[in-house]
Amino acid sequence: MSTILASLKKLTVAYGAGQGAYRALQNLDLDIFKGERLAIIGESGSGKSTLARALGGLLAPEAHMSGSIVWPGFHGSPQAGRDMGFVFQDAGTSLNPVIPVGRQIAEVARLHLKLSRSKAHEHARALLARVHIPDPDTAMNAFAHQLSGGQRQRVAIAAAIAAKPSLLIADEVTSALDTIVQAQIVSLLDELVAAERMTLVFITHDIALASGFADRIAVLHEARLVEAGPAADLLNAPGQAYTARLLASHIGLDTPPLIAKHPP
Numbered sequence: 001m002s003t004i005l006a007s008l009k010k011l012t013v014a015y016g017a018g019q020g021a022y023r024a025l026q027n028l029d030l031d032i033f034k035g036e037r038l039a040i041i042g043e044s045g046s047g048k049s050t051l052a053r054a055l056g057g058l059l060a061p062e063a064h065m066s067g068s069i070v071w072p073g074f075h076g077s078p079q080a081g082r083d084m085g086f087v088f089q090d091a092g093t094s095l096n097p098v099i100p101v102g103r104q105i106a107e108v109a110r111l112h113l114k115l116s117r118s119k120a121h122e123h124a125r126a127l128l129a130r131v132h133i134p135d136p137d138t139a140m141n142a143f144a145h146q147l148s149g150g151q152r153q154r155v156a157i158a159a160a161i162a163a164k165p166s167l168l169i170a171d172e173v174t175s176a177l178d179t180i181v182q183a184q185i186v187s188l189l190d191e192l193v194a195a196e197r198m199t200l201v202f203i204t205h206d207i208a209l210a211s212g213f214a215d216r217i218a219v220l221h222e223a224r225l226v227e228a229g230p231a232a233d234l235l236n237a238p239g240q241a242y243t244a245r246l247l248a249s250h251i252g253l254d255t256p257p258l259i260a261k262h263p264p
């Protein structure tokens, strides 16, 4: 039986208070299973990033959350950065422009894994190699602006997994990249979650991208969960008219996935 990592019950998040409050998530019930690749798909404004931030305890101060998130897969609540890694759409916003990228990755390892300076440096270098950055020694001293968009996203992924988190949350990580680089980044995430036995929550508005490698898909629409289920079932026989419309508008049944499904 699958182990539940996180269980969301009647999760509601509203921005602002009183009459003007805007509900970005409403009564969301969802379980996240240990080791799965869960894609959260939905149109812009459906509440995907709000869900990611709620999971990480990173909601804006003006957000009011009700309902619950319990973490049977952790002893106590997981700590963002240590137990949960985050990668966002724009690596430029998560990477510091004036600190070499190697040092930024090493700092995460020093903070959370309590490594010495030299061990953290070694760990960062190994991570750059792990995310297939060419010439990791040179890349250690590079600044974010000296890297391509795809390489920056690889560095952001290296930083996100530096503390060996068991959950990785990837929020629209490929939206700013061209199609070929998108496929490479998705393929890298796929490889890493398998090798490191992480759970992946992959947030995207692109159902074609999700269809290639997600084990399960959850569909959000206007702050509500429309349906969630195994990717193959949901793609082949959507249970809700909205999912069917979303599928019809994004991919034909003969559209090949960007990457091959990982073997079981």
Ligand SMILES: Nc1ncnc2c1ncn2[C@@H]1O[C@H](COP(=O)(O)OP(=O)(O)OP(=O)(O)O)[C@@H](O)[C@H]1O
Pocket: 015, 016, 022, 023, 024, 042, 043, 044, 045, 046, 047, 048, 049, 050, 051, 060, 062, 205
């Ligand atoms: N800090 C905030 N204050 C007020 N409203 C917010 C805030 N953050 C998000 N919202 C609103 O909540 C709704 C959901 O936003 P959210 O970013 O979660 O959606 P999304 O599905 O991730 O969209 P996108 O794909 O465009 O990022 C949107 O209408 C957005 O404008």
